[in-house]
Amino acid sequence: MINTHLTSVAPPPLPPRQHQSVAPVMVPYDLLPKPHSRGLIRFMFTVVLLNLLLSMFGFFYLYKNGTTQRKQDMKSSFSHAEPSMQKQHSHHVEKRESHTVFARMTVLQPTTPPKPHPGHLKWDMRHSQYSRPHINYYNSSWLTIEKPGYYFVYSRVTFSSGHSTIPLTNRVDWRKTQTGEPKPIMQAFCHTISTLCTASAEDVVQLETGNQLSVWTEDLSLISYEETGTTLGLFSL
Numbered sequence: 455m456i457n458t459h460l461t462s463v464a465p466p467p468l469p470p471r472q473h474q475s476v477a478p479v480m481v482p483y484d485l486l487p488k489p490h491s492r493g494l495i496r497f498m499f500t501v502v503l504l505n506l507l508l509s510m511f512g513f514f515y516l517y518k519n520g521t522t523q524r525k526q527d528m529k530s531s532f533s534h535a536e537p538s539m540q541k542q543h544s545h546h547v548e549k550r551e552s553h554t555v556f557a558r559m560t561v562l563q564p565t566t567p568p569k570p571h572p573g574h575l576k577w578d579m580r581h582s583q584y585s586r587p588h589i590n591y592y593n594s595s596w597l598t599i600e601k602p603g604y605y606f607v608y609s610r611v612t613f614s615s616g617h618s619t620i621p622l623t624n625r626v627d628w629r630k631t632q633t634g635e636p637k638p639i640m641q642a643f644c645h646t647i648s649t650l651c652t653a654s655a656e657d658v659v660q661l662e663t664g665n666q667l668s669v670w671t672e673d674l675s676l677i678s679y680e681e682t683g684t685t686l687g688l689f690s691l
């Protein structure tokens with residue numbers, strides 16, 4: 455031991471004690487006044503509750519606003535969409551209607567061998583197709599146009615035998631009405647024949663309501679009545 459009263463030597467610093475290192479931390483907690491801490495907790499709780507209420511209110515406000523906006527958007531988009539949809543629809547229908555005006559006639563296979571004479575081809579109604587009521591069928595050989603407009607008309611006549619003097623003719627006849635005089639509007643010929651020969655004719659024709667079309671040939675006995683080789687067809691443009 456060093457006698458501090460008798461020597462001028464400064465006393466050595468006190469070694470740190472275990473309880474001293476803990477005490478300074480513990481002190482502020484002990485020093486906190488209890489009523490004050492309760493008030494703080496109450497205050498914090500109020501702040502949290504207020505925050506919660508505000509965010510709930512905000513959320514509700516945004517949600518309500520959003521739905522109203524969406525409803526308005528939907529309403530306006532519907533009011534915008536409706537006419538365009540109708541327009542699209544009507545356009546679609548019109549387009550489809552104009553495209554359904556067509557005819558594809560199949561030649562009627564004769565039950566007895568046809569006599570060698572000129573005439574209009576007869577159509578097989580079981581295998582022919584045409585868009586009624588825009589196109590009608592008249593007296594075995596004619597097609598009546600009920601919807602005026604421009605039509606692409608095609609005709610194909612296949613011959614299975616030739617002739618020494620007459621040309622193998624595919625002629626499309628037009629007449630103004632069912633009592634009118636037929637006028638040729640298209641002609642196609644076959645010049646040489648070995649086994650089969652097809653004369654094809656096609657054109658764009660302006661047709662009025664009541665106009666009729668048919669296919670005429672010089673000799674009905676020279677035709678191949680095989681259904682895909684001889685036909686008359688049309689469709690509106």
Ligand SMILES: *[C@@H]1O[C@H](CO)[C@@H](O)[C@H](O)[C@H]1NC(C)=O
Pocket residue numbers: 593595
């Ligand atoms: C139908 O066509 C034939 C010729 O194939 C003709 O003799 C007859 O008069 C026509 N009938 C009518 C009602 O036009």
